[in-house]
Amino acid sequence: MRMVGRKILIVDDDKEFLKELREMLILSGYEVTEVSDAKAVVRTVRITKPDVILLDLRMPSISGFEVADKLKSCFETSNVPVIAMTGYYTLKEHVWLMNFCGIKRCLKKPFNPLDVIAEIENIVGKKNE
Amino acid sequence: MSDKGMNASRLLKRLEYLLGKSKIGIDIIDSRFNIRYIDPAWKRIYGEPAGQKCYRYFMGRKKVCPNCGIVNALKTKKILVSEETLIKEGNRPIQVTTIPFKDENGEWLVAETNVDISKIKATEEKLRESEQKYKLLFEESNDAIFIADARTRRLVDCNKKARIVTGYSKDEVLSMRADQLHPKDIVRKTMKGFKDQVRGNIKIVDSQLLTRDGRKIDVSISAAVLNIQGKTYLLGVFRDITEHKKYEEILSRDNKVLEEIVAERSRELLRTQEELDKAKHLSGLGLLAATVAHELRTPLAAIRTAVYNIDKKCKDPAIDSHVNSIENKVAESDQIIKNLLAYSRLKPPHYQTVNVCELIEECVAGLKDMFGDYNVLVYKKLLRSDRCCIEADPLQLKEVFNNILRNAYESFASKKGKLSIMMQSRGSYLKIIFRDNGCGIAKEHISKVCEPFFTTKSKGIGLGLAICRQILELHKGRLEIGRARPKGTIVTMILPLKWVPAVQIVEKSRIK
Numbered sequence: 356m357r358m359v360g361r362k363i364l365i366v367d368d369d370k371e372f373l374k375e376l377r378e379m380l381i382l383s384g385y386e387v388t389e390v391s392d393a394k395a396v397v398r399t400v401r402i403t404k405p406d407v408i409l410l411d412l413r414m415p416s417i418s419g420f421e422v423a424d425k426l427k428s429c430f431e432t433s434n435v436p437v438i439a440m441t442g443y444y445t446l447k448e449h450v451w452l453m454n455f456c457g458i459k460r461c462l463k464k465p466f467n468p469l470d471v472i473a474e475i476e477n478i479v480g481k482k483n484e
Numbered sequence: 485m486s487d488k489g490m491n492a493s494r495l496l497k498r499l500e501y502l503l504g505k506s507k508i509g510i511d512i513i514d515s516r517f518n519i520r521y522i523d524p525a526w527k528r529i530y531g532e533p534a535g536q537k538c539y540r541y542f543m544g545r546k547k548v549c550p551n552c553g554i555v556n557a558l559k560t561k562k563i564l565v566s567e568e569t570l571i572k573e574g575n576r577p578i579q580v581t582t583i584p585f586k587d588e589n590g591e592w593l594v595a596e597t598n599v600d601i602s603k604i605k606a607t608e609e610k611l612r613e614s615e616q617k618y619k620l621l622f623e624e625s626n627d628a629i630f631i632a633d634a635r636t637r638r639l640v641d642c643n644k645k646a647r648i649v650t651g652y653s654k655d656e657v658l659s660m661r662a663d664q665l666h667p668k669d670i671v672r673k674t675m676k677g678f679k680d681q682v683r684g685n686i687k688i689v690d691s692q693l694l695t696r697d698g699r700k701i702d703v704s705i706s707a708a709v710l711n712i713q714g715k716t717y718l719l720g721v722f723r724d725i726t727e728h729k730k731y732e733e734i735l736s737r738d739n740k741v742l743e744e745i746v747a748e749r750s751r752e753l754l755r756t757q758e759e760l761d762k763a764k765h766l767s768g769l770g771l772l773a774a775t776v777a778h779e780l781r782t783p784l785a786a787i788r789t790a791v792y793n794i795d796k797k798c799k800d801p802a803i804d805s806h807v808n809s810i811e812n813k814v815a816e817s818d819q820i821i822k823n824l825l826a827y828s829r830l831k832p833p834h835y836q837t838v839n840v841c842e843l844i845e846e847c848v849a850g851l852k853d854m855f856g857d858y859n860v861l862v863y864k865k866l867l868r869s870d871r872c873c874i875e876a877d878p879l880q881l882k883e884v885f886n887n888i889l890r891n892a893y894e895s896f897a898s899k900k901g902k903l904s905i906m907m908q909s910r911g912s913y914l915k916i917i918f919r920d921n922g923c924g925i926a927k928e929h930i931s932k933v934c935e936p937f938f939t940t941k942s943k944g945i946g947l948g949l950a951i952c953r954q955i956l957e958l959h960k961g962r963l964e965i966g967r968a969r970p971k972g973t974i975v976t977m978i979l980p981l982k983w984v985p986a987v988q989i990v991e992k993s994r995i996k
Binding site for chain 1 (some may be wrong): 777778779780781782783784785786787789790792793795796814818987
């Protein structure tokens with residue numbers, strides 16, 4: 356049984372993808388905030404206080420790693436779990452970098468939408484326990 | 485005094501003035517050595533004669549000078565030129581011209597003009613010195629020097645060194661011609677050089693000097709043309725270059741070795757450059773692969789999510805098959821990206837002992853399953869299993885075999901053909917030859933088939949053989965692809981039996 360009303364922040368520079376992902380998450384009963392500008396992430400997190408952040412690692416202005424690092428270094432945002440979404444990086448290869456930035460999980464594009472939900476539930480469920 | 489006397493006296497004054505200016509002394513002396521006249525310049529230096537005899541006045545002697553010019557001149561009645569030194573003036577040399585004459589009374593007198601020749605004497609002395617010096621230079625020179633008549637080529641002089649080196653005496657040399665100084669085989673060439681030197685066209689000729697006892701000495705002859713009293717001579721300085729030649733030989737040998745080393749280094753550099761270029765190409769490819777992977781995977785992710793959303797929103801069985809198709813194609817695209825990444829991130833082999841025969845059998849079986857509807861006769865001539873165990877990465881080798889076999893199968897347009905696999909052991913290498921009679925590779929494509937992204941097929945992105953080649957290179961092996969006769973393709977794999985650590989190779993090439 357899914358907890359309805361969980362707030363998810365999705366960050367990606369591809370707006371179409373963002374739109375479809377948002378639609379998919381809303382269909383699954385989540386409350387979604389979307390950000391396409393990596394620079395606006397920290398501010399948005401402070402305002403919306405999401406339960407989980409889905410973060411693209413490769414973005415034009417700032418990389419996802421940098422965003423994750425900024426979130427980690429800020430007291431208000433450091434506790435929000437981050438799930439990375441990437442087409443190139445894999446957790447295996449960048450385990451140190453991901454650990455360093457506080458990234459808990461990594462989804463490899465093009466992922467199955469059900470996997471996203473599974474990951475979110477996995478993290479939020481653990482947090483609740 | 486009469487007018488005439490006045491005139492004579494003025495004339496004398498003028499003469500005395502002129503003589504004084506030109507530094508010529510003049511005096512008149514009679515046969516009894518009395519000084520009849522003396523010019524003022526003498527008087528200024530020697531004082532008034534006051535009845536002194538000439539030998540007393542000029543030379544400070546008590547007796548007539550030995551070889552007195554006055555006595556001789558008066559005896560012969562001829563002009564006499566002699567040289568004297570003035571003792572009173574620190575042996576200043578003078579030239580005395582003694583002119584006998586008869587005065588109006590019929591008495592024989594002599595007039596003497598005295599010219600200072602100290603400067604001439606000094607010059608003569610210097611000349612003699614320098615002549616001696618040059619004579620010494622010539623005689624004591626460390627090089628053999630010969631002087632020959634330019635026209636007759638007869639030798640006219642030689643120095644000490646020339647005599648020592650050749651063993652000839654001076655008389656012998658003087659009876660010889662320049663031709664006789666050189667061995668017969670090179671005399672023509674040397675004499676041509678002689679001619680050129682006389683004409684002043686060239687300065688140095690390399691030749692040999694033939695000694696009295698028939699030895700040959702390597703010499704370089706530098707020449708100078710001398711013109712003495714209308715005759716032309718050639719002065720040849722013969723320098724022994726035996727040692728020089730020896731050094732030259734050593735030097736040229738060293739040079740050769742050096743050149744070889746340099747050439748080897750250049751070759752190494754070239755190889756390194758090639759490898760570097762390849763690496764650059766690969767890193768470029770790696771970057772490309774990473775970019776393509778990310779750029780394609782994000783839209784693929786969007787497509788996948790969109791399809792999910794469509795499926796969720798309209799539960800219509802009519803679109804199910806279409807949704808499935810899209811899902812499948814997205815998965816296929818993802819597979820292509822995976823291959824691309826696999827190629828760009830090919831890792832160093834994980835070495836294990838591999839039985840190549842077994843690996844080939846396994847791959848052939850797998851391919852037969854995959855191409856079930858093909859009728860292909862596979863002929864295998866493999867080595868005994870104990871002779872085909874090598875150190876390699878089994879997974880990477882499998883990838884190579886699969887790629888080559890798949891290519892062979894795909895080359896059978898009519899779905900039937902022959903494929904032979906042969907193994908040979910070649911010293912520290914294993915050779916595996918795959919030969920098919922499929923459609924073959926066009927001549928112009930042979931050199932490109934191993935390039936990444938080269939393909940003539942409708943499917944795939946042309947990485948198969950590029951991956952194969954890279955895997956073999958990682959194993960320090962080789963992949964060769966050629967055309968078979970009358971048709972088909974031959975693929976030759978050369979693999980080292982043992983793992984070759986990179987460091988060892990470097991050391992070997994250094995020892996070379």
